[in-house]
Amino acid sequence: MLAAGKRMRQAENIQCDTVIAGAGVAGLVTALELLEHGQTVYLVDRDTSERIGGLARWAFGGMALSGTRQQRQMNIPDDSTLLLRDWYSFAEFAEDDLWPKAWAKEYAEHNNEKVYRWLTHLGLKFLPAVNWVERGLFVPGNSVPRYHVLWGTGRELVETIMVKLAPYIRQGKLDIFYRHKVVRPINDEGAVVGVEVENEQSKAVFSINATHVVIACGGINGSSERVKQNWNVPWEEVPETLLNGANPISDGLLHDEVEALGARVTHVDKMWNYAAGIAHPQAEFExxxxxxxxxxxxxxxxxxxxxxxxxxxxxxxxxxxxxxxxxxxxxxxxxxxxxxxxxxxxxxxxxxxxxxxxxxxxxxxxxxxxxxxxxxxxxxxxxxxxxxxxxxxxxxxxxxxxxxxxxxxxxxxxxxxxxxxxxxxxxxxxxxxxxxxxxxxxxxxxxxxxxxxxxxxxxxxxxxxxxxxxxxxxxxLISRKSLGGVQTNLSSQVLDRQGEPIVGLYCVGEAAGFGGGGANGVRSLEGTFLSACILTARNAAAAIIGSKHR
CATH class of the missing domain: 3.90.700.10 (Succinate dehydrogenase/fumarate reductase flavoprotein, catalytic domain)
Known part of the structure; x- marks a missing residue:
């Protein structure tokens, strides 16, 4: 993998078009789209350069996609209408889930164009066999096979994007701050104008000024305490022992800061955990x-x-x-x-x-x-x-x-x-x-x-x-993904409690509940996570790019 370095700068002079909190796949895709349209971008990530890409680097690389070449070759009749019907069935949305429903529709109608074709344009390939997962038990799930596996897994996705980003790093258009965390967005009279950043090694704090801020910090399920606090009441008591299959740095603290700014964080009780966890033989944390x-x-x-x-x-x-x-x-x-x-x-x-x-x-x-x-x-x-x-x-x-x-x-x-x-x-x-x-x-x-x-x-x-x-x-039981998150519109703009966009603030990927603060509802059709990170990131980038021309 290409090692991305950051140039040392005087803290008071740090300025860019867009700063992105988190270098998981949602953050990387957002950065790539913006850089290709001439922006200067800073990525701030809590991990090391070897682990860039977040959980996507370690992911299997499965995606729920419809209308693909692989489906046609296997004579699988699928389209956006059928996908949306299955999605609604499994999600069991509440009546007032306006933005989760909107993002479900967005995914169903645009996953082929904005995810599948975008990935194949990057040169990525899928295994020819389409798998049939989450078929449904008491309510219908996937009525047809649509689980596509990336040849090379999530690691290939991350490394392909990093190759695309490398020229921008060399040109000084992109800086990546490793082992740093975004503490909070900076608010100036109702508009977000940058972020406060902490160097997690030296504990030095500084600001990055930017026209646009994108929250891409992942979910909250890396914190076992947060998982227990948000445990779904109908599931009885929290198990005494709960394994952690996420990353401990996904602790929900930035969600708190965004919420304190006036944003809505919804459906935090909804999670995509798994029932068959085992102790990691090479455990990196408790x-x-x-x-x-x-x-x-x-x-x-x-x-x-x-x-x-x-x-x-x-x-x-x-x-x-x-x-x-x-x-x-x-x-x-x-x-x-x-x-x-x-x-x-x-x-x-x-x-x-x-x-x-x-x-x-x-x-x-x-x-x-x-x-x-x-x-x-x-x-x-x-x-x-x-x-x-x-x-x-x-x-x-x-x-x-x-x-x-x-x-x-x-x-x-x-x-x-x-x-x-x-x-x-x-x-x-x-x-x-x-x-x-x-x-x-x-x-x-x-x-x-x-x-x-x-x-x-x-x-x-x-x-x-x-x-x-x-x-x-x-x-x-093993904790994995947060299904809830920061509420966003279809431009990935963060919404305040009145449903209005907070100027300059965007949220993508798991941090946004994969769109709208909970696009999957109660259940995922499986494979809706990596792909939704790409979809929400591309929508955010398109909105940011479009805002320059308005």
């Missing part, structure tokens, strides 16, 4: 977690080893529901029990870090893992993660599960009965009267999912080889 894409063919059990129900938990249909059910358990962990064969076929970890074949664009390695199973990942987690247990026998597995929780919650005979009952239902396809099996069969009807979902079969086996090993994975 509570650091990884988000698994859990196996459809695994049994999802409570702390006693009982199958959670009556509706069994199966991924790929309604993540919001999975989180609700896990949050309602009497202990802050659940279990998935499976075997090695299932894990090699189905298990995945969300993000670029644990998908090197896609991240590094190694096509033969990728195809090998798809066709023969990702044994590398299973072995890696078995060796490195304390929450990942392997055993040759069910008695041994039960013993290790109880050792991990330091309490004999699970009885081996009870666990055997749960698994055996399920296994018996997998034997005769005519008699598979089980909701989990029905959902597995439904998933396998779509070819890309069939490649990643095992044909129903027993978990317990009489064999003694590696493929017959039993696996138990201890899972915890």
């Amino acid at each position: 509570g650091h977690g990884l988000s698994l894409i859990p196996c459809k063919s695994a049994l999802w059990l409570d702390h006693l080893g009982k199958r959670i129900g009556p509706q069994p938990l199966v991924t790929g249909f309604d993540t919001h529901y999975l989180c609700q059910q896990v949050a309602r358990q009497s202990k802050p962990w659940t279990w998935q029990v499976l075997n090695w064969t299932i894990a090699a076929k189905e298990l995945a970890v969300s993000g670029a870090e644990h998908n090197p074949s896609i991240r590094d664009k190694k096509i033969f390695c990728f195809l090998k893992e798809i066709l023969f199973g990702n044994h590398r990942l299973v072995e890696e987690l078995a060796e490195q993660c304390e929450d990942f247990i392997c055993a040759d026998t069910l008695d041994d597995l039960t013993h290790k599960m109880n050792l991990l929780t330091k309490e004999s919650y699970i009885d081996s005979a009870d666990l055997a009965r749960e698994i055996t009952l399920y296994d018996q239902r997998t034997v005769d396809t005519r008699l598979q009267n089980d909701e989990q099996l029905r959902r597995i069969h439904h998933a396998r009807q779509w070819k890309p999912d069939r490649l990643r979902t095992r044909k129903p079969g027993p978990i317990l086996s009489a064999g003694t080889g590696k493929r017959d090993k039993l696996i138990a994975i201890r899972l915890k």
